[in-house]
Amino acid sequence: MSRAQIVRRHGGPEVMQLEDRDPGAPGPGQIRIANKAIGLNFVDCYERSGLYKVELPFVPGNEGAGVVTAVGEGVEDIRVGDRVGYIGPSGAYAEERLLPAGRAIPLPDHIDFETAAAAMLKGMTAYYLLFETWKLKPEETILWQAAAGGVGLIACRWARALGATVYGTAGSPEKVELARANGCHEVINYREQSFAKRVRELTGGRGVDVVYDSVGQATFEESLDCLRPRGLMVSFGNASGPVAVPNLGILATKGSLYVTRPTTKTYFASTAELRHAAKMLFAAIGDGTLDIVVHQRFRLADAADAHRALEGRQTTGSTLLLP
Template identity: 45%
Template sequence: MRAVVVKEPGGPEVLRLTEAPDPEPGPGEVVVDVEARGVNFIDIYQRSGAYAVPTPFVPGVEAAGTVATLGEGVDGPRVGARVAWAMVPGAYAERAVVPADRLVPVPDGVGAEQAAAVLLQGLTAHYLTHSTYPVQPGDTVLVHAAAGGTGLLLVQLAKARRARVIATVSTDAKADLARAAGADEVIRYDRTEVAPAVRELTGGAGVAAVYDGVGAATFDASLASLRPRGVLALFGQASGAVPPVDPQRLNSAGSVFLTRPTLAHYVAEREELLERASDVLGLVAAGALRVRVGGRYPLAEAARAHEDLAGRRTTGKLLLD
């Protein structure tokens, strides 16, 4: 089989397509014939060494396909079942070994591309809007990078919970996408200071929550946009890591809350994983959650996909076919 292998951390050029032995499942594992793979910022962090991963490794933590082989003791998915997974490495390959308890069923009406495009970011948007700060009817929330894969899903899920959504974007085309997803107000952060614009849009009150996957470039504006006792959910660092923060800043901002959540802690138990995945994929199947695929790349062009994602030249989700 073919697989993309990273032998040492570095730039996109370290993503090398190679021939590899067909994988064999261990106890409790299955082999999946991979049909579509999601490309995520965590792939870039791991490839670059920002997140340490033992080398060599096959990147990619999200994919969908069909079960090919069962390991010893597996009594869940059957051969031929349509499945997807997130937060398990090895997706940039034609076949992958996945623990059976990390797989989720893909319902009728959802294709492999849709499942691979929505699962990781959909689960992320779900835990952020349902658990980290559970959006309440009438809340106003701020979503950064609202035309990205996670951003578009955050907007839709927050609107489904009857929030008013303020979105930030960098281009007119991205503004149109955010509005189409349901954003009530859109701020061009390349033209306008975000925090003062948020204050003006909220009559000086600020927002109940900020969902910030950008990091260093947006952190100060996010903190300054909160209402008293609001929540800043810093779930990513697309622009770089946020420097150390003096806790006194949370006091002066209005006794606000800062949390740095990660998906793994919100799907650690299989019951919670299945519940969130069922919600997200069920909404996709019903047409109530729209998934935008912003680009498709052959497996051999994984490096180009990383370059485009890191360069913020894309909207929606990128896939490797």
Template identity: 55%
Template sequence: MTQTRAIIFETPGGPEVLKLVTREVGAPGPGELRIRHHACGLNYIDIYQRSGVYPMPLPQVPGMEGAGVVEAVGEGVTHLAVGDRVAYAAAPPGAYCDVRVMHAAQVCRLPDSIDFRTAAAMMLQGLTVQYLFHRTVPLKSGDTVLFHAAAGGVGLIACQWARAMGIRLIGTAGTDEKCALARAHGAAETINYEREDFVSRVRDLTEGRGVDVVMDSIGAATFDRSLDCLRPVGMMISFGNASGKVPPFDLSILGAKGSLQLTRPTLFTHIARHEDCQAMAAQLFGMVETGKVAIRIGQEFALADVAEAHRRMEARATTGSTILLP
């Protein structure tokens, strides 16, 4: 048996419920592998799970993203071998640890040109941008997108991806500094939602037409007004709820506001099939290797300091990606 340090929580709650323990890790079973992490990613979904917004079986090791080296493979695993450098974003949780056994299907071989820290910072967020731009509603050059939280980890990748595709991305953020960061990464325009009404500003920027697509991970605080930013038959993509879940609403509102479209996707639906996950990761790796997308790591924390990492993320005191170092 192999020993690992892991972060667990035994009851939903604040960052204080996270604690460091030592446990044993066995050999991988059929379709599984054992990975030794060099870095792990921290994402807002971890906070949803820890706080109870997304109920989880308990006790639970959080974390959906990591990068490291394969130590062992189980029967039937053919796309990876012992010693391979790998990275993943995958369910179920369990990444906040030194070593874990997990399903192999969503684990991807990492190109030599991408280091472990970068990989751990980009898999969940980069694959999210991939499905938003290419699978949820295929975007094309000349389209206009309103992207909330444009200075976050997903947002900074989206700004760059949009620039590479010739998409006009209008980003929102809560400070002038975050707005400047989004513009530096490719946002065509930015809106400080603490000082400006983003609906009026979007209408000004689009000469009254509205945007083709809104991509909103904020949730309750921005949902209703985001609908007012869309052109007729535009698409609202609600892919997160950092400010709380969107409450139930009357679907006829979509018709009244211009036959709007609405979807609530998740990454884990899009990567559920092995072939889809590997193809999506290959496109993400290509964007990073060619320099079209640079991954900005805004914060690094030791695994044992994960509670502080959660506090800062919940306080919106982070920019770019956040990683944990075992």
């Protein structure tokens, strides 16, 4: 019998319970996957807590990699035995799961299961933020909040490879050094100084072209103070709580700023978009632009501990759950 973490009520990490669960046979257009590695992401915590609405009960987890063990009717481009990765929908915290075949990403030979599960959601998020939300140019300057986080470590390396000037923030000396070693030209310890003031110093008072902020409530307004006139604020996460902008006039007073709240669901709505982003990510890993390192590993049975570590800002980079 296969096992999975089940959430039957919203709440803290303790609401996840490891239970026996047979995923069943794949229906039309579906495949069944035996997971080999599962990625940990903040979106898992948002769904578990109820911040993002998911129908109960459900299996959390939005990223994983494994081997196809069965295919349903109508599936033609994926076969039993294929190595695949995936991002979304929920259901990854399981030894086996069903998945729409169109959400599966065939893995090239140079991408192992752990690399795939550690890199896909974070790396493909970095891809659309840098290449599509704002087409980053070599002469531009960005600020990345939580630069030592999972998306941050990948995105800052990628942005620097594109020729941008990359500033980051982090909350400890260790995280500052980690972010500096992964693409940032300068890293600001936000616990020791105002990051907006330091950004103004670094840019000669101008401000940066783009701020990428997954922290949310705690950093949003000060992030706006880092932008040049008509700069772009990219708010793509809520680690410290959701963002509210009750008065749009704040964007006018701070320099006719732009704000966007992108999601992977929108950017990867089609199979073609999803697999193109994966192709770009895998190519960047293959040519050495990106170096994917797994910083923490937990057993699937210990998913609650992994959530506590993530929400307590005790992790850096990528974290995996292993079935």
